[in-house]
Amino acid sequence: MEENNKLRSSLDAYLNGYAKDEDIERLSGWLAKEPANRNRFLQLCRRFESKDNKIEKKLHELHSKLGLPEHRYNHRLPEIGYRRAVVRTLSAAALFAMGILSGVLIYRLSHNVDRQQYTEVFTPRGEKTKVRLPDSTIVYLNSESSLKFLADNFHKERQVDLTGEAYFEIAQDSREPFDVNTHDYTVRATGTAFNVMAYADFKRTETTLVSGKVNILYRDKTIPLEPNTKFILRGNTISVEEAEVFSETCWKDNKFNFNKIPFTELIRRLERWYNVDIAINEPGAFADQYYSGTFRHEETIWQVLDVIRMTTPFDYETIGFREISITAKPNNN
Incomplete structure (x- = not known):
C-alpha cells in the first residue's frame, strides 16, 4: 500500500512538473515491469491532457531535453x-x-x-x-x-x-x-x-x-x-x-483486414486496434465462428461490432470506461 501511494505521488509530481530524480526512477522501474503498466501510464497522461493543457508543455520540455522532434x-x-x-x-x-x-x-x-x-x-x-x-x-x-x-x-x-x-x-x-x-x-x-x-x-x-x-x-x-x-x-x-x-500488411495503412480468424482472436485484435477491453460471456458459444472482412480505422468500435453481429447474433453493452461486454444470443434454429 505504501509503495502504491509513493507511485501515485511520483506520477502526480511528473504530470505537474515538479518530479525529482527519485520520482523518475520510481516511475521508470514500474514502467519496465510489464507492458500493461506502460499502457496504463499513457492512458493516465491522456486523461490529464483532456483536463489540463500542462501535458503539452511537459511534452515540449521532454522532447527538448532528449533532442527529439516534436509530434x-x-x-x-x-x-x-x-x-x-x-x-x-x-x-x-x-x-x-x-x-x-x-x-x-x-x-x-x-x-x-x-x-x-x-x-x-x-x-x-x-x-x-x-x-x-x-x-x-x-x-x-x-x-x-x-x-x-x-x-x-x-x-x-x-x-x-x-x-x-x-x-x-x-x-x-x-x-x-x-x-x-x-x-x-x-x-x-x-x-x-x-x-x-x-x-x-x-x-x-x-x-x-x-x-x-x-x-x-x-x-x-x-x-x-x-x-x-x-x-x-x-x-x-x-x-x-x-x-x-x-x-497481412494493410494495418500500417490504417486498414484492419482479417481472413478466416477465430472470434476470440478477432476480439483481441479489436481491443488493440481501438484501445478497449472486451469481455466475452460464454466464449464457448463462439468456438466454431471464423471471420473475414475489412474495416478502416475511421469506423468506430460500435460500427464494427454492429457489422460483425449481422452474421453472429450477440448483444453488447458498455460496462465501464473503454469496457465492453459481449453476450451470445441463443440460436433459435
Missing part, C-alpha cells in the same frame, strides 16, 4: 528517428530516460552486467507508429507492440527484439544481416520488406515476406522464404504457405 496527436503514423546524439544526452547515472511521442512510450534501459544501453519503443493499444532506426531501416510498429535494440552499436550489430507486430523495410547492407528476434524464432534479412506477427497471446507466430529474401532461424533449422509466402509456427509445427500480402 502531435493525429491519425497519421509519426516517424521517430534515433540518432547517436539522442543517446549521448542521457545521464550515465540515470536508470531510464522516458519520453512520450504521439502516444508512443520511449525509454532507455542500462543493463548493470555490461553497461550496454538499450532503447525500447512501446506502442500502446489504439496507436501505431513509424520508427527510423540508426541504419535507416524503417519499422512500422502496430498497437500494443514493442521494439528493443542496442542503439550505440547498431551499425555493427543490426538486431532488434520484437514483441507484438511490426512491418520492416530493411536498409540494404550485404555485409551485416538484420535480425528480428521473437520469442519463438529469428528472422534474418539483408535488404527486404516483411511483416512479423509475434503477439504472446496468439497461438502462432508468423512472418510474411513482401519482397527480397529472408531466412527463418528456428532451433537447428534455416528456412528460406520467397516473396508472397508466409512462415507460420504453431506450437512445434512449422509451415510455409502462400501469403495474402495485403491482408
Whole structure:
C-alpha cells in the first residue's frame, strides 16, 4: 500500500512538473515491469491532457531535453528517428530516460552486467507508429507492440527484439544481416520488406515476406522464404504457405483486414486496434465462428461490432470506461 501511494505521488509530481530524480526512477522501474503498466501510464497522461493543457508543455520540455522532434496527436503514423546524439544526452547515472511521442512510450534501459544501453519503443493499444532506426531501416510498429535494440552499436550489430507486430523495410547492407528476434524464432534479412506477427497471446507466430529474401532461424533449422509466402509456427509445427500480402500488411495503412480468424482472436485484435477491453460471456458459444472482412480505422468500435453481429447474433453493452461486454444470443434454429 505504501509503495502504491509513493507511485501515485511520483506520477502526480511528473504530470505537474515538479518530479525529482527519485520520482523518475520510481516511475521508470514500474514502467519496465510489464507492458500493461506502460499502457496504463499513457492512458493516465491522456486523461490529464483532456483536463489540463500542462501535458503539452511537459511534452515540449521532454522532447527538448532528449533532442527529439516534436509530434502531435493525429491519425497519421509519426516517424521517430534515433540518432547517436539522442543517446549521448542521457545521464550515465540515470536508470531510464522516458519520453512520450504521439502516444508512443520511449525509454532507455542500462543493463548493470555490461553497461550496454538499450532503447525500447512501446506502442500502446489504439496507436501505431513509424520508427527510423540508426541504419535507416524503417519499422512500422502496430498497437500494443514493442521494439528493443542496442542503439550505440547498431551499425555493427543490426538486431532488434520484437514483441507484438511490426512491418520492416530493411536498409540494404550485404555485409551485416538484420535480425528480428521473437520469442519463438529469428528472422534474418539483408535488404527486404516483411511483416512479423509475434503477439504472446496468439497461438502462432508468423512472418510474411513482401519482397527480397529472408531466412527463418528456428532451433537447428534455416528456412528460406520467397516473396508472397508466409512462415507460420504453431506450437512445434512449422509451415510455409502462400501469403495474402495485403491482408497481412494493410494495418500500417490504417486498414484492419482479417481472413478466416477465430472470434476470440478477432476480439483481441479489436481491443488493440481501438484501445478497449472486451469481455466475452460464454466464449464457448463462439468456438466454431471464423471471420473475414475489412474495416478502416475511421469506423468506430460500435460500427464494427454492429457489422460483425449481422452474421453472429450477440448483444453488447458498455460496462465501464473503454469496457465492453459481449453476450451470445441463443440460436433459435
